[in-house]
Amino acid sequence: MSEKPSRSLAGIAGIVAVATLLSKLVALVRQQAIAAAFGVGVVANAYSYAYVVPSFFWVLLGGVNGPIHSAIVSVLSKRSKQESAQLVETTTTLVSGLLILITVILVVFADFFISLLGPQLSSQTQAIATVQLQIMAPMALLAGLVGIGFGTLNTANQYWLLSISPVLSSITIIIGLGILAFQLGDDIVLPRYALLGGQVLAWGTLAGAILQWLAQLITQWRLGLGTLRLRFDFRFPGVREVINIMAPATFSSGMMQINLYTDLFFASGIAGAAAAFSYAGLLVQTPLGIISNVILLPLLPMLSQLAAPEDWVNLKLRIRQGLLVTAVTMLPLGALFVALAVPIVRVVYERGAFEQEGSQLVASVLIAYGIGMFVYLARDVLVRVFYALGDGTTPFRVSLLNIMLNAGLDYILVKPFGAPGITLATVGVNFASTIMFLFILNRRLNGLPLRDWSIPILGLTASSFVAGTASWATLWATQRLLGSEGLIVQLLQLTVSGLVGLGVFAAIALQMKLPEVDLVISRLRQRFVR
Template sequence: MTKQDQKPSRSFAGIAGIVAIATLISKIFGLIRQQAIAAAFGVGAAATAYSYAYIIPGFLLILLGGVNGPLHSAIVSVLAKRKQEEAAPLVETVTTFVGGILLIVTFAQIFFADELVDVIGHGLDGTTRAIAIQQIQIMAPMALFAGFIGIGFGTLNAANQYWLLSLSPLLSSITVVIGIAILAVQYGKDIILPQYAYVGGMVLAWGTLAGAILQWVVQLVVQWRLGLGTLKLRFDFKSPGVQEVIKIMTPATISSGMMPINFATALYFASPIPGAAAGFNYANLLVQTPLGIISNIILLPLLPIFAKLAAPENWPDLKLRIRQGLLLTAFTMLPLGALMVVLSVPIVQIVYERGAFKQDATELVSSLLIAYGIGMFAYLGRDVLVRVFYALGDGQTPFRISTFNIFLNALLDWLLVQPFGAPGLVLATVGVNCSSMLMLLWILNRKIDGLPWREWSIPIIGLTAGSIVSGVASYGALVACQQVFKSTNLVILLIEVSIAGLVGIAVFAVFVTWLKIPEVNSFVVRMRQRFLKK
């Protein structure tokens, strides 16, 4: 498609190595950002208001502007099959189309901020409500930049540019941390006092918006340098390439838009629970840090491959690639989820428990982390399958499933919030992801002439069993360490988590070696060679 096409194509493991390093750097900065927010605001008014205000602008940035989001996926699926000279006009036309729509969304957020907060935050106190309204109005332009960023990510991915895709999200984290640092210098320890909640809330909002703008600008420079489109307005909406992008992008975007609706539903039920909304953000960040790295490693190299194997004559190879994606998802997510469950309390203590973040906040966030850990495989497995449908040019199926799951999610929220509290709302999301994954597999089975269920399910069951055993071993190691050290200072906690984690990983490694799964063994060998070479 571009000049990069003339170079030898990178191997899956080679791309995965680049993505892993860049995404790790980005996620570390994201974790530092959340630690700064936790230390400065805990689960108080500024952080709670930010959780509600961030729903629409933030989720648009994550979903539309995120790596593996619908715009990214649609652009890659189309550009991967087209010539270089078609890229710039197509990208410019899609940017014009998407920008026009998201400009309307931006103004809608500004004018209807009060109503948005009242709908999803019916139980908020007056101070938190006022901060959230102001934050929404400040962050509203992120809707527009989210679209531009998502299109740019897809364009650069199709041109075999992986560093910027995985690295640029750290810019948003940097701007927020700088804002909090300036606030801390100005107010010192008084920053945690309630009377400074409004100022803190504004710093969070302006820092987040500045990060989105900076991320777009940096990406745009590279895009221009590669000749992959400028800011020129184009209205050739009826061209075949643009129509194909719109055909995939529209239902995929609406489908992805169901996620903030589901999250808003959870926040609606959570609003009477003190600190729950901020707790969701803290726990979700702990999950998204490793999950984001691994999802990029798996999905970024596979998405163009899925697109190139979309023709019926290539379906046998496509099935092998789908199996590869699902098995690598199980190999990474299942043991990681098990460790999240058994080590939730010390992990939260190490990462967050300082400043305004106290023991009661640790108890809340650790309980949420357990629920998130249970569903990590279903979360990423669903994403793998959705990308297969996008590659096949079918955005309607994921859209219909997401629509159904809005109602399922609301029902599960209502059923689970009473017996389980805030963790019940996370478990409802886990249930929705499991439902989505099963429905996608069932439809895919009919769509591509059958799936080898036995060949896929047996190794996944084996990996599940190995993860359970490794989780039990890790918990046993943690209890033993606690009996030996009998201290909760930071260094001791780090030692305990490290030992318990290594025990769990070692047990799981033995299990994987015994299972002898070809895709897993090949991936591990290539990744080891890649990093040892570096």
């Protein structure tokens, strides 16, 4: 579609990596501000429950690599610029009509949805969460508009704005909290200001979503890729194709979000659990989101171009590359999160209202997240293969099965393990999804070299275990020597232990002679060794 010359995979990955890194770092500062102001208390817990509903739509419809983004990319990449503008306007009209209705429902029935999510929440937490949800309800509509914008800009090679625009949401929250802290000072933690603090979080989140949409819209207009014009020609070529991919993919991703609802239902009786999921999740999503965007953003258009049977040989090579790069990056990072969870949480969050007790809770959840980092991203890679093949139904069916699996695992694991058990249930669901997707693709593509793929992945898993052990041993030794108190000491221990772990992994992985290992390390050398 784009008239600009296509960029290389390396060039795209570089743009995405830098922009996403900036976005994730600002998001981390945002989360630090929330932690310092509210810790794992009532306001943070209420926000975790209130945000899960607009987040459902934001992830489902508005996220990079979400169903709308994937459907738009798959269809627009095959069409001219003029056709694309009309298709974007028609899709926007259709999606907006549905989401305006949903926004009204969220405002009217906010208290019901919060009660459904957290039946064991305190009355204060529920009241704050209800108000927050009513404020953030328009994000349902904005999610659809942003998702369409992401897909449109992706096909126009506008990768920088795709990855950097989420910064706007974080900045508005940080500014809001800064003003609140300036006005209230240390009184910000007092119960009588809890509702005010919750409202500031909600308004800041909504303002950021509006700014993100406006930034995309201006770029779309400048490129001639659609305006806010209402277009009701739902028979326009390509609209049906978008719907055929988007509808089942949306339901599929929605099923995954239902798993999150199930998790929160079981977590509502555990004090601070929802906030802990949010804090630990961001720590994981920071590197995972960067690598996810680097892998998936340029990979999806390439997969779509290899969907024909005569191109399946190259398609299988791209699938292998996606899975192996995922393993090379996610497995060692996951091992480091497991080994260094406590010092990571203490360095990032432990200040202000966030105390050592909160660090222990968040660290326990972070360990569980670290165990599942590889299968989380591997599942996403395989889902995009189905989207590229024009099949959104298979991920939907697998997700339906996983709802029951997730509920069962939550019920089993929450009693012995508490909050980390709920995260481990999610890891189990992602692992099961990955296996099912590989089995189905093996049949669909007339066989995959699964044994050839599994051997290096198992080798990288073993390497990561050794690296994690080395990192933990280094941390233990430095704590015996220097103690574990003081930010400078903690930073030093974390840095040394992390570098030891990564060095051990790199030393072992290099001996495996995998092209994906060489690819990742060469990229790192290009960026950090001049």
